[in-house]
Amino acid sequence: MLKVGVIGAGAMGQNHIRAYSQLPGVELAGIADVDKKRVEELSRQYNTQGFTDYKEMLKTGMDAVSIVVPTTLHKSVALDVIAAGTNLLVEKPIANNIESADQIIDAAKKQDLKLMVGHIERFNPAVMKMKELIMSGELGKIVSISTRRVGPYNPRIRDVGVILDIGVHDIDIISYLYDSYVSEVYTIAGKEIHSFEDHASMILRFDGDKAGVVETNWLTPHKTRNFTVIGTEGVGYGDYMEQKVVIHDKEWIKEAKVEKKEPLMNELQNFTDACKGKCDLLATGEDGRHALEVAMASVESYRCRNVVKLLGSYTPNLREKHDIKVVV
Structure with a gap:
């Protein structure tokens, strides 16, 4: 069972949470967001752990996470996820500038981790x-x-x-x-x-x-x-x-x-299957x-x-x- 989490529980983040909860062979093991009330509601709804600090969630040993936060935060959150040895899906765009994108890509390669970018229309x-x-x-x-x-x-x-x-x-x-x-x-x-x-x-x-x-x-x-x-x-x-x-x-x-089929379900299926070593990522x-x-x-x-x-x-x-x- 692949343990997955979602960082960011806004509109798109909630879609990731819902989709992961429906995927076979996947355990939605955690949700992280700075909005405590939202985290509490969603963790109850999906019977999972809730965190207001994503770094605490990462300490529980996630296999993979979706990063669904404002783009200006992509680099800092992604580098923390990579440092924790966790595979990651970053919502599009990958970062707010090319230098940050390069840092994320290089760090994931050095740790031999799966890095996917959420270009969802590829999965339409x-x-x-x-x-x-x-x-x-x-x-x-x-x-x-x-x-x-x-x-x-x-x-x-x-x-x-x-x-x-x-x-x-x-x-x-x-x-x-x-x-x-x-x-x-x-x-x-x-x-x-x-x-x-x-x-x-x-x-x-x-x-x-x-x-x-x-x-x-x-x-x-x-x-x-x-x-x-x-x-x-x-x-x-x-x-x-x-x-x-x-x-x-x-x-x-x-x-x-x-x-x-819902493109997001196809996307997360590809991501989780790639993390299990079953296939290659369709959006690198x-x-x-x-x-x-x-x-x-x-x-x-x-x-x-x-x-x-x-x-x-x-x-x-x-x-x-x-x-x-x-x-x-």
């Missing part, structure tokens, strides 16, 4: 099915992937713009579907109702002149979450919310069979770092109105200029 059944179709050659050679993630503004988001808050999901998904990292980004963005950018269109370049296009905003009254994959043999249309995939080829329009620390780096490059691009090239594993100009804040 529609994305998983599209990845399967791409790998099978169903669509031929893929030349372009585009996404649309638009909808009304959530007033809890105050410290960051739409690119870092929700655009980062699609940056990661396009990279995942291509199985490749972004080399250049050009972004047009602006702000209408927010102090940071609230609408953005990003063009991403990948090796072999493959393209990625991300459209995102907080302005549209109607919530839309979809993606399109264009190949030489067909076009695939995916819907994140409906968990639906439709393929158009030379002969047919056909809907793929998608087994619908390096993947999380790349998504953060591209998002920060996108912000830089729209501010300077230029293409921003990513230099690889280390991008000093971005590291020095940005220190983002994101509330999970």
Whole structure:
């Protein structure tokens, strides 16, 4: 039985708590949050131990934990978890700057621990099915992937713009579907109702002149979450919310069979299975770092109105200029 805990019991943290309590072969062994009342209520509800100091929880011998705290705290909490010899899942984004992300990744590697980043859309059944179709050659050679993630503004988001808050999901998904990292980004963005950018269109370049296009905003009254994959043999249309995939080829329009399931359950299943040595992680620390780096490059691009090239594993100009804040 894998002993797991959750650090941070806000809205997303409570989802982790619920999901872990339902996973087979997993014991929800602890919950930690600075809100004593919330901890007491949740520990009673899920019949587990509650802590107001996560360091005390770590002393009980956890095998793995989810870190679901404000992003500015990711580095300090993650390093404490790693020092305790505990595998960790860090909610996206991995950190509030590239230097902190590197420190988390390096520390986990030195301790030979599993480090996952919560890029949950990788575990959306529609994305998983599209990845399967791409790998099978169903669509031929893929030349372009585009996404649309638009909808009304959530007033809890105050410290960051739409690119870092929700655009980062699609940056990661396009990279995942291509199985490749972004080399250049050009972004047009602006702000209408927010102090940071609230609408953005990003063009991403990948090796072999493959393209990625991300459209995102907080302005549209109607919530839309979809993606399109264009190949030489067909076009695939995916819907994140409906968990639906439709393929158009030379002969047919056909809907793929998608087994619908909550993405978070898929994510935590992969994480806990990896901690047991049963599989590899589907979203690594390096993947999380790349998504953060591209998002920060996108912000830089729209501010300077230029293409921003990513230099690889280390991008000093971005590291020095940005220190983002994101509330999970």
